[in-house]
Amino acid sequence: MTTHQTPSVRLENASLSFGERTLWSRLDLEIEQGEYFAVLGPNGSGKSTLLKAMLGLIGLSGGSLRILDRPARRGNPEIGYVPQQRPFPSEAPLRARDLVGLGVDGHRWGPGLFSATRRRRVDELLERVGASEYASVPVGLLSGGEQQRLRVAQALASRPRILLCDEALLSLDLNHQQAVSRLIEEYRRESGATVVFVTHEINPIIDDVDRVLYLANGRFRAGSVEDVMTTRALSALYGARVEVVKVNGRYVVVGAGPGEGAEDCHAHDVEGGA
Numbered sequence: 001m002t003t004h005q006t007p008s009v010r011l012e013n014a015s016l017s018f019g020e021r022t023l024w025s026r027l028d029l030e031i032e033q034g035e036y037f038a039v040l041g042p043n044g045s046g047k048s049t050l051l052k053a054m055l056g057l058i059g060l061s062g063g064s065l066r067i068l069d070r071p072a073r074r075g076n077p078e079i080g081y082v083p084q085q086r087p088f089p090s091e092a093p094l095r096a097r098d099l100v101g102l103g104v105d106g107h108r109w110g111p112g113l114f115s116a117t118r119r120r121r122v123d124e125l126l127e128r129v130g131a132s133e134y135a136s137v138p139v140g141l142l143s144g145g146e147q148q149r150l151r152v153a154q155a156l157a158s159r160p161r162i163l164l165c166d167e168a169l170l171s172l173d174l175n176h177q178q179a180v181s182r183l184i185e186e187y188r189r190e191s192g193a194t195v196v197f198v199t200h201e202i203n204p205i206i207d208d209v210d211r212v213l214y215l216a217n218g219r220f221r222a223g224s225v226e227d228v229m230t231t232r233a234l235s236a237l238y239g240a241r242v243e244v245v246k247v248n249g250r251y252v253v254v255g256a257g258p259g260e261g262a263e264d265c266h267a268h269d270v271e272g273g274a
């Protein structure tokens with residue numbers, strides 16, 4: 001990672017509020033090109049909203065947000081997005097390959113649309129995510145894990161410089177979690193893309209992550225996993241005693257009550273402060 005490169009994402013004195021409620025404020029953050037950056041925190045702490053701001057779908061309440069040195073904007077082809085998983089209805093009139101094809105088409109509708117090149121690209125993406133054998137199956141009939149692989153393929157189709165993932169591993173079993181996280185990491189390594197990964201659980205991506213941002217109770221903390229995943233840092237964020245224990249390379253957070261985002265005892269990560 002060079003120090004002269006334009007950051008992928010730069011937030012300056014950023015704040016986001018809905019009415020009286022401030023999700024986060026005074027947020028200064030630079031995410032470097034090629035960095036694997038995780039965003040952690042309990043339900044409702046503003047993780048997805050941060051991604052939506054990067055996608056240009058939600059405006060900041062204050063401060064600035066630049067993506068590759070330009071103001072965040074909708075439909076930025078430099079960004080790939082794996083949205084929070086919602087199952088497709090079983091009657092959805094799309095086959096697996098159609099879904100991936102939509103990603104290949106991106107914003108460029110035109111004569112290449114039905115070309116052999118497009119077909120090859122769709123096949124290549126399907127193969128890459130291990131979805132070739134169900135390429136012609138309607139998406140609504142596929143399992144959650146299979147659908148999620150297709151979403152990743154769709155997000156990678158435009159060869160984005162920044163990949164935003166919102167709980168991309170949620171409700172996947174361990175095998176599928178590993179397969180999907182491996183795909184994302186492989187893409188980052190070969191393309192030099194930046195990954196911003198929103199998650200409740202750091203452990204499935206712990207080997208890949210460079211830095212984390214932990215949001216909780218309007219507070220936040222950014223830093224290395226070792227800096228953020230500590231009893232002291234998380235207790236400060238939650239405003240209550242929280243124990244962070246590392247067991248066999250995995251983080252277990254004990255003591256943050258329900259509604260504070262952490263379970264009584266669970267594997268997890270976080271931190272921050274407004």
Ligand SMILES: Nc1ncnc2c1ncn2[C@@H]1O[C@H](COP(=O)(O)OP(=O)(O)OP(=O)(O)O)[C@@H](O)[C@H]1O
Nearest residue numbers: 018019023041042043044045046047048049050200
């Ligand atoms: N457009 C909106 N108008 C008003 N409130 C909103 C809007 N979008 C999000 N919120 C609220 O902002 C808070 C943060 O939402 P967000 O989806 O970013 O949380 P999150 O950290 O991603 O949570 P989860 O882990 O549950 O997905 C929530 O309380 C949500 O209800």
